[in-house]
Amino acid sequence: MTLEGMIAALAANETTSVALVEQVFHEIETKNVDLNIFVRTYKDEALAAAQASDARRASGSSLGALDGIPVGIKDNFSYKDHTVSAGSKILENYVAPYDATAVKKLKDAGAVIVGSLNMDEFAMGSSGESSAFGATKNPLDTTRVPGGSSSGSAAAVAADIVPLTFGSDTGGSVRLPAAFCGVVGLKPTYGAVSRYGLLAMASSFDQIGPLAHTVAGAKVGFDAVKGLDPRDSTSQEATYLETKTTYTIGVPKQFLGEGLDVRIKDALEETITALAAAGHTIKRDIDIPLLDQSLATYYIIVPAEVSSNLARYDGIRFGLHGDSVVDSRTKGFGDEVKRRIMLGTFTLSAGYSDKFYKRAQVARQALRDQLDEVFQDVDVLIGPTAPTLPFKLGEKTNDPLTMYLSDIYTVPVNLAGIPGLSVPVAQVREDGVDLPIGLQLIGPAWSEERLFDLGASIEVRQ
Amino acid sequence: MFASDWQGVPRGFLAFSGWIGYYWGMSIIDETMVTRMAELSRLALTSEETTRYAAQLGAILEYAGHLPPLDTAATYTGPSLRVEADEVLSGDVGDLLQNARDTENGYVKVPAILDRGETS
Numbered sequence: 262m263t264l265e266g267m268i269a270a271l272a273a274n275e276t277t278s279v280a281l282v283e284q285v286f287h288e289i290e291t292k293n294v295d296l297n298i299f300v301r302t303y304k305d306e307a308l309a310a311a312q313a314s315d316a317r318r319a320s321g322s323s324l325g326a327l328d329g330i331p332v333g334i335k336d337n338f339s340y341k342d343h344t345v346s347a348g349s350k351i352l353e354n355y356v357a358p359y360d361a362t363a364v365k366k367l368k369d370a371g372a373v374i375v376g377s378l379n380m381d382e383f384a385m386g387s388s389g390e391s392s393a394f395g396a397t398k399n400p401l402d403t404t405r406v407p408g409g410s411s412s413g414s415a416a417a418v419a420a421d422i423v424p425l426t427f428g429s430d431t432g433g434s435v436r437l438p439a440a441f442c443g444v445v446g447l448k449p450t451y452g453a454v455s456r457y458g459l460l461a462m463a464s465s466f467d468q469i470g471p472l473a474h475t476v477a478g479a480k481v482g483f484d485a486v487k488g489l490d491p492r493d494s495t496s497q498e499a500t501y502l503e504t505k506t507t508y509t510i511g512v513p514k515q516f517l518g519e520g521l522d523v524r525i526k527d528a529l530e531e532t533i534t535a536l537a538a539a540g541h542t543i544k545r546d547i548d549i550p551l552l553d554q555s556l557a558t559y560y561i562i563v564p565a566e567v568s569s570n571l572a573r574y575d576g577i578r579f580g581l582h583g584d585s586v587v588d589s590r591t592k593g594f595g596d597e598v599k600r601r602i603m604l605g606t607f608t609l610s611a612g613y614s615d616k617f618y619k620r621a622q623v624a625r626q627a628l629r630d631q632l633d634e635v636f637q638d639v640d641v642l643i644g645p646t647a648p649t650l651p652f653k654l655g656e657k658t659n660d661p662l663t664m665y666l667s668d669i670y671t672v673p674v675n676l677a678g679i680p681g682l683s684v685p686v687a688q689v690r691e692d693g694v695d696l697p698i699g700l701q702l703i704g705p706a707w708s709e710e711r712l713f714d715l716g717a718s719i720e721v722r723q
Numbered sequence: 724m725f726a727s728d729w730q731g732v733p734r735g736f737l738a739f740s741g742w743i744g745y746y747w748g749m750s751i752i753d754e755t756m757v758t759r760m761a762e763l764s765r766l767a768l769t770s771e772e773t774t775r776y777a778a779q780l781g782a783i784l785e786y787a788g789h790l791p792p793l794d795t796a797a798t799y800t801g802p803s804l805r806v807e808a809d810e811v812l813s814g815d816v817g818d819l820l821q822n823a824r825d826t827e828n829g830y831v832k833v834p835a836i837l838d839r840g841e842t843s
Contacts, residue, residue, distance in 0.1 A: 358818035451802055465801060492812060495802045557787040568764065575765075578831050579822035585834075591767040599768075603760040604780055607752060608787075610763070620790050626797035662782050678802060 264424035264478035278311035278329030302376035328371030339458035351593025361458025378413030408441030415442040433671025436683035440646035440699025443723030451678035455490030463566035515552035516644030561621035568605030
């Protein structure tokens with residue numbers, strides 16, 4: 262059932278929160294062994310929270326639309342008195358001493374947190390395969406990856422276990438799995454959602470975002486967690502750009518280059534045709550030269566922030582307690598995390614930071630400037646979310662650079678701090694399975710309402 | 724914490740040797756460099772890992788190194804930050820210590836390091 266369906270059913274007294282939550286745990290017991298979506302579930306307390314919600318509804322004191330709705334959170338959201346591991350062995354036994362602001366907002370809205378969702382270790386990965394707790398499988402085809410790093414967050418919605426989940430997106434980690442699993446995922450404007458209590462990967466990129474079956478569901482999720490937070494000095498209470506009746510939509514030529522699966526290109530063309538027929542103005546061949554350098558820029562700056570942020574894992578204050586700092590880190594971190602820490606250490610080191618890190622920071626700002634200029638002429642950009650269909654498990658695990666290329670269309674959005682919404686628009690049949698295609702709508706800062714508006718007009722429920 | 728200069732080696736030499744390596748078609752990062760980065764990152768690698776990471780990091784840096792010199796004075800401005808007075812918002816210090824390896828009198832107790840001659 263979709264989030265909107267559940268909200269309506271609760272409001273009409275056709276169901277109860279307890280019944281919804283019991284159904285969630287029935288689904289988890291049936292599906293999780295194969296799909297490995299949840300790393301931890303909280304049945305007893307979820308049922309208690311659902312009972313309390315039903316009592317509030319019965320007495321006319323409901324906390325709002327999300328009151329009683331079962332939701333899932335990615336395993337890098339601090340959840341007070343619960344284990345939070347970020348998909349890593351180094352935090353296998355770490356208990357969060359406080360709630361992330363997003364978690365607190367969900368609890369305050371009466372949402373019922375049913376479990377923590379599998380993810381690539383410390384959100385580093387594009388396939389869900391780098392989790393210390395095993396790979397998540399794509400519910401549409403269990404031989405394929407669900408996309409990452411918010412692998413469990415997308416798979417939980419696609420498998421119809423919960424109607425709403427939350428992930429984090431540093432370079433595509435909400436949008437890519439949304440596209441691979443045929444659901445909707447939003448990477449909000451940097452600063453729209455507080456990062457307080459989100460286990461940091463690359464702090465100038467990380468944003469929390471919702472995933473749901475539909476654009477309308479993702480909007481409900483976003484509205485529940487957005488807003489200024491005194492605990493995150495980059496968070497803002499923004500005035501969002503108003504919706505319009507028709508939009509000027511740009512198609513960057515760099516999004517249609519080499520490496521894009523022709524079936525995804527065809528789906529994009531069909532959607533553009535439909536948007537033009539609906540009265541929107543289409544501007545093709547928008548030239549944003551630095552899009553071609555985005556991935557290189559991203560894979561210099563992000564590992565640099567990773568190596569700094571993950572320096573805190575010393576095995577003394579928290580995390581796996583090895584014989585020494587080196588022992589704790591060597592035993593606790595997995596392959597991809599070690600690779601990025603060393604990469605960042607290298608690009609920040611003397612003699613190399615000018616060649617790599619400083620140049621990448623200049624490229625980052627120049628990309629932002631190019632995008633700012635483009636958004637003088639167009640309201641929204643449209644392109645693919647991913648260059649390929651969901652690939653097979655194990656296909657790219659030995660070749661990190663090829664894996665990184667999965668994010669080629671999503672990383673520019675994080676470099677620029679602007680919002681991106683991935684929306685499923687079509688399915689194609691491969692090996693006897695219908696696989697989803699997601700497209701990405703990108704707008705200037707605080708254009709979320711416009712992305713939702715336009716996204717709802719192109720989405721095709723999978 | 725981890726990004727530091729090479730011990731006593733002038734910066735210019737490092738940049739120069741990196742350039743020479745690149746020029747001669749060698750990988751931008753070799754096993755000696757990976758070993759050094761692992762040390763700075765407080766990680767221990769097996770020889771198999773060192774070889775594998777040298778190849779993988781070399782391929783990534785080769786790709787990432789293709790950033791063109793930009794004809795721009797753009798400097799990264801970063802996100803806008805609110806500047807406000809610090810205010811204690813967190814709760815019980817005890818909660819924050821619950822994950823520590825060892826505590827004493829409300830502090831995290833750390834292993835002695837000075838008698839080993841270096842940080843472990």
